[in-house]
Amino acid sequence: MSVKSKLQNLSFRTGVIVLMMCIPFYFLSFVQVFFPVSTAMKGILFTVFFGLAKSFQYGGIAILGTEGYKRVKGYFKRKKHVKGDMQEVGSDENPRYCPDLFSNPKILFGIRLVIFDFDGTLGDSQKLITDTMLATIEKLNLPKRSREECARTIGLPLKKCFTSIIPMTDEQAEECVKVYSDIFNVKNVPGAVKPFPGVIEMLQRLSSQGVAMSIASSRSHHSLALLVEDLGLSKYITYLIGADDLVNKKPAAEAVLATLAHFNVKAHETLVVGDTEFDILMGRNAGTHTCGVTYGNGSRESLEAVEAEWIVC
Numbered sequence: 001m002s003v004k005s006k007l008q009n010l011s012f013r014t015g016v017i018v019l020m021m022c023i024p025f026y027f028l029s030f031v032q033v034f035f036p037v038s039t040a041m042k043g044i045l046f047t048v049f050f051g052l053a054k055s056f057q058y059g060g061i062a063i064l065g066t067e068g069y070k071r072v073k074g075y076f077k078r079k080k081h082v083k084g085d086m087q088e089v090g091s092d093e094n095p096r097y098c099p100d101l102f103s104n105p106k107i108l109f110g111i112r113l114v115i116f117d118f119d120g121t122l123g124d125s126q127k128l129i130t131d132t133m134l135a136t137i138e139k140l141n142l143p144k145r146s147r148e149e150c151a152r153t154i155g156l157p158l159k160k161c162f163t164s165i166i167p168m169t170d171e172q173a174e175e176c177v178k179v180y181s182d183i184f185n186v187k188n189v190p191g192a193v194k195p196f197p198g199v200i201e202m203l204q205r206l207s208s209q210g211v212a213m214s215i216a217s218s219r220s221h222h223s224l225a226l227l228v229e230d231l232g233l234s235k236y237i238t239y240l241i242g243a244d245d246l247v248n249k250k251p252a253a254e255a256v257l258a259t260l261a262h263f264n265v266k267a268h269e270t271l272v273v274g275d276t277e278f279d280i281l282m283g284r285n286a287g288t289h290t291c292g293v294t295y296g297n298g299s300r301e302s303l304e305a306v307e308a309e310w311i312v313c
Contacts, residue, residue, distance in 0.1 A: 019060025025053035101202055101273065101312050107291060113265045114206060115256060115283070116237075117274035118217040119154055120296025123227060125193040129154055132187055133161065136180045142166055154297040155276035157218055157249045188223075195231045196295065203236040212263050214239035216255035216272075216282065221245050239263070251281030256288060274298075277306040 029049035032042055102108050119125045133150040137143075145165050153161035162168065162176040206213060213236055217224045221242030228234050239262055241255045248254040260267060272283030275296025280303060283290040291310040292303030303311050 015060050015063030017060075018056055018063055022053045022056035022060065025049050025056060029053060100198065100205075101291065101293065102206070104310075107271070107310050107312075108209075108211070110269060111211065111271045111289065112269040113212045113214070113259070113263050113271070115259055115270060115272045115288070116213065116215050117155065117272075117276070117279045118215050118224060118227070119219065120275035120298070121273060121279070121293055122195060122199050122215070122233065123193045123231065124196050126151055126154065126297055128184075128187060128192045132180055132184045135183050135187075136162075136176055137166070139179055139183070140172075140175065142168070142172075142176075151297050155218055155250060155274070155278040157243050190230060193227055193231070195233065200232065203233065207236050212239075212265070213237050214241070214259050214263070216241045216250075216259060216279075218243045218250055218278075250278040251285060253282060253286035256282055256286035260286070277302045280306045280308045 026049075029046050032045040032049060035042065035045065037045070116122050119129065130147045130150040133153075134145075134147065137145060142162075143166055149165050150161075153164050156164060158177050158180060159173045162180075163173050168176070203213065215224065215228065215237055217240070219227075219242060221240060221244055224240050224242045228237055228240060239259060241258060243249050245258075246252075246254050256267075256270070256272060260270060267287035268289070270283075270286075270288040271291055272279060272286075272288050273291045273293065274280060274282075275293050276298040280290045280292055284306070289310075290308050291312060292298065292300075292308035293312050294300045294303065295313065300311060
């Protein structure tokens with residue numbers, strides 16, 4: 001394994017720390033001209049400090065990789081837009097927020113385990129996902145689709161998101177997945193996905209009641225784990241299943257059955273919560289109780305059509 005490969009195996013946080021270490025040495029390389037030393041010594045100090053600064057800079061970039069470096073840069077750009085985005089969301093006629101899903105105690109009666117979907121149920125990622133899908137479609141010169149059409153595919157495996165709205169060959173679908181992933185890695189800066197307001201409080205209440213919690217998502221395990229950690233959900237969510245952990249993806253029951261086996265819990269003691277018909281069908285196929293939410297990417301009509309046991313605002 002090359003030195004570069006070894007560096008890129010280190011964590012994103014390590015890369016950021018190493019990269020930031022270049023700043024004090026750049027500073028020292030210039031302020032050393034005011035040190036009470038000879039001109040020759042100043043030249044030596046400049047060479048040493050500037051060399052260290054460059055070493056930390058390129059070392060940090062090597063650890064982060066190209067996309068990681070863009071993610072760091074994008075973070076600062078994103079911060080300027082977050083406030084405007086939140087104001088825009090708040091002005092919608094139908095604000096996207098998570099109510100107290102379990103204010104009706106009957107929903108949790110006899111439940112020991114809750115399996116959540118992530119996108120549109122715990123995390124508000126609709127804009128990020130649809131932006132990325134639209135950019136992928138444009139880059140590959142595919143027939144244009146609306147943001148609403150793209151949003152309706154959220155919850156499906158990524159490949160099927162494209163094939164369900166645009167007729168294409170399997171080869172084209174694979175190319176969509178690759179281009180989507182490349183664009184997503186650039187757009188997925190810290191702050192691009194946030195927990196719906198009310199989610200953290202809901203998870204806290206479930207935890208205090210001794211209910212186990214997990215996530216079954218159509219995104220990759222790596223992407224899901226990063227988001228759960230970044231959003232502060234990992235203290236409540238103890239088990240994750242991503243699309244790449246499965247052979248049979250939503251709406252098949254495999255993710256739920258694996259989760260039941262992990263927790264040693266029966267289907268009738270389990271509740272699947274999601275925003276689309278794919279989540280509800282996954283739960284029903286596994287024999288669990290189901291609860292649909294309408295603040296995400298699905299609609300009440302689609303949840304009623306697949307006979308969700310409970311539907312919450």
